[in-house]
Amino acid sequence: MNAAIGAGPLAGKRILVAKPGLDGHDSGAKVIALALRDAGAEVIYTGLRKTPEFIVRVALDEDVSAVGLSILSGSHKELAREVLEGLAAAGAGDIPVFVGGTIPPEDAAGLLAAGVRGVYTNDMPLAQMIDELALALA
Amino acid sequence: MSAVPKPGAPRPETRAVTPSGIEVPVVVTREMAAESDPGLPAQYPYTRGIFADGYRGRAWTIRQYSGFGSAEESNQRYRFLLDQGQTGLSVALDLPTQCGYDPDDPMARPEIGKVGVSLFSLSEMETLFDGIDLGAISTSFTINGTAAIIYAMYLAAADKQGVPREKLTGTIQNDILKEYVARGTWIFPVRPSLRLIADSVLFSNEVSPRFNAISIAGAHVRDAGCTAIEEMAYTLANGLAYVDELIRRGGDLTRFARRLSFFFYTHMDLFEEAAKFRAGRRLWARLLRERYGVTDDKALHFRFGVVCGGSSLVAAQPYNNIVRVAIENLAAVLGGAQSIFTCAYDEAFQIPTEFSAEIALRTQQIVQHESGIAATVDPLGGSYYVEWLTERMEQGMREVMGEIDAYGGVVKAIEEGWLQRRIAQRAREKKDATDRGERVVVGQNQFRREAQADSYGEVFRLDPQIAGRVLAKHAELKRSRDAARVERALGALETAAANDEQNLMPLLVECCHAYATVGEMVERLKRCWGEFQEPVRL
Numbered sequence: 001m002n003a004a005i006g007a008g009p010l011a012g013k014r015i016l017v018a019k020p021g022l023d024g025h026d027s028g029a030k031v032i033a034l035a036l037r038d039a040g041a042e043v044i045y046t047g048l049r050k051t052p053e054f055i056v057r058v059a060l061d062e063d064v065s066a067v068g069l070s071i072l073s074g075s076h077k078e079l080a081r082e083v084l085e086g087l088a089a090a091g092a093g094d095i096p097v098f099v100g101g102t103i104p105p106e107d108a109a110g111l112l113a114a115g116v117r118g119v120y121t122n123d124m125p126l127a128q129m130i131d132e133l134a135l136a137l138a
Numbered sequence: 139m140s141a142v143p144k145p146g147a148p149r150p151e152t153r154a155v156t157p158s159g160i161e162v163p164v165v166v167t168r169e170m171a172a173e174s175d176p177g178l179p180a181q182y183p184y185t186r187g188i189f190a191d192g193y194r195g196r197a198w199t200i201r202q203y204s205g206f207g208s209a210e211e212s213n214q215r216y217r218f219l220l221d222q223g224q225t226g227l228s229v230a231l232d233l234p235t236q237c238g239y240d241p242d243d244p245m246a247r248p249e250i251g252k253v254g255v256s257l258f259s260l261s262e263m264e265t266l267f268d269g270i271d272l273g274a275i276s277t278s279f280t281i282n283g284t285a286a287i288i289y290a291m292y293l294a295a296a297d298k299q300g301v302p303r304e305k306l307t308g309t310i311q312n313d314i315l316k317e318y319v320a321r322g323t324w325i326f327p328v329r330p331s332l333r334l335i336a337d338s339v340l341f342s343n344e345v346s347p348r349f350n351a352i353s354i355a356g357a358h359v360r361d362a363g364c365t366a367i368e369e370m371a372y373t374l375a376n377g378l379a380y381v382d383e384l385i386r387r388g389g390d391l392t393r394f395a396r397r398l399s400f401f402f403y404t405h406m407d408l409f410e411e412a413a414k415f416r417a418g419r420r421l422w423a424r425l426l427r428e429r430y431g432v433t434d435d436k437a438l439h440f441r442f443g444v445v446c447g448g449s450s451l452v453a454a455q456p457y458n459n460i461v462r463v464a465i466e467n468l469a470a471v472l473g474g475a476q477s478i479f480t481c482a483y484d485e486a487f488q489i490p491t492e493f494s495a496e497i498a499l500r501t502q503q504i505v506q507h508e509s510g511i512a513a514t515v516d517p518l519g520g521s522y523y524v525e526w527l528t529e530r531m532e533q534g535m536r537e538v539m540g541e542i543d544a545y546g547g548v549v550k551a552i553e554e555g556w557l558q559r560r561i562a563q564r565a566r567e568k569k570d571a572t573d574r575g576e577r578v579v580v581g582q583n584q585f586r587r588e589a590q591a592d593s594y595g596e597v598f599r600l601d602p603q604i605a606g607r608v609l610a611k612h613a614e615l616k617r618s619r620d621a622a623r624v625e626r627a628l629g630a631l632e633t634a635a636a637n638d639e640q641n642l643m644p645l646l647v648e649c650c651h652a653y654a655t656v657g658e659m660v661e662r663l664k665r666c667w668g669e670f671q672e673p674v675r676l
Contacts, residue, residue, distance in 0.1 A: 030562035031562065051245065104488050126569060
């Protein structure tokens, strides 16, 4: 299953998979992290209960290509906005942010309008997500 | 994407393997099932149920999980559900309350009132149950990291209503081990958390003997991705860990085992789910008898609640979920559940509306009163297939429990992240099987109508003013309470926390009566015990 290091559509990318806020549902985040790793990316997974400030700091320190936020508690609007603002304030507004989780359809449009680059809910096949991500990060 | 079958492509369901990986014969014969005579209900090992008269004697409790916003909003929803014939309450708490943060903590603010009600102190619980007699209803709290505190608060609320504590019925989940694995509302390290659980169970046995102070839950590991066999095996392994801890603390096994209860998910494979419950019920009785020599009937009884829905619900064409939940409801009844919660069809993407919550409630009432399913005990008993499958499920559960024992026990497996990695891997396998179309999800990976925009029905909108109102109430409470009494109660709690042999429950009840907040109590305990360090290796 594991792609060789340096191979796969996301080879050479460093991706931060983060769990902001208090939501403890980490199954989706871990599935995504494993899939990104198999697609060749170097994945940094934060674990649970991280503040937006912490996530921004890790994104900067680790010089990541993208940030994925996993949120199933309904707090996606606030938490995504805080991460976007934090990155922008640090002069890293060019790091694309993606959101996954339980996102009501009409909220997805709002997140995209706020600057999130993609919203991936659990009905999207992993292969499609990786294709889209590879395109966005190309 | 290419692996997903074309929409509408005819692909008859010929699955020959259950989701747990058991190969299903085309036909099961009497000879194949002969090794497993299920005996009679209420007879050891209780394959057919713990009551001789099944649901004839006592119907299962219809217990819908709800709660959101502030105590005022949830109180209104509870009164609505009770008026509609619901027979027990099930309280959903917001994440700050579950994780031990006060609403004004920076960690808490985005989450106030989102996935449940904010209960930061006794003042909120008094409002939550305003006009609801705690002596007349049974209340279940899905609470773990702060379970001992919420139980203390419930006792204090009963005191305030003038209801004797011994009259209280209900449940706190209070199962921290699975929180480290799947649900994530842990606070303290494993060992002091086990102590807090023992404190609350032993105290409850004394003061509120009809209350279940623990509900050992497989639901969340299941929803995180593991199979039905693993769900039961992990849960029973956790159950044995609690039994050992309670014995170590001097608990009387025959007495406390009578009040242990369990909680599971039901997903879509009707017969595997029913067999899971039948196998789990008899395996628990056998384990208590084999390992501990328990003979008391009531102590061997495996009582459990069930939730139908969760990750088996689908956002695409969400009304289809009503059918899914009905099938899962049947599986739970055929398995002999004591209480059931049916998810609303819109749970795949939002907090249920009053409309969707009512359909979920009506689903259970239709199953209970119209389907005839409850007329005779264990209607599947003696089915060649189900008895054969029950046997295979029990074997599978014993094998998984053996693997945990071989690793060094469930506490070690959790502290080192072994169980967490195992479940993440299962979740990945399940997702891959769905993406490949091997696991059929109607309306999502098969029979999908691409052209049609999904109709999601009514949209739930949480009142955006709720966080502000909760914060204002919190600030007002801190101004108006007797600060000296709060400080005395918290100081006594912190001192007692350092002494492993002292039961903390009386001190927590006093903290609640003094209107100390959940965040304040947790803070004092953290000073003494520290926090759990999550193993994050994938």
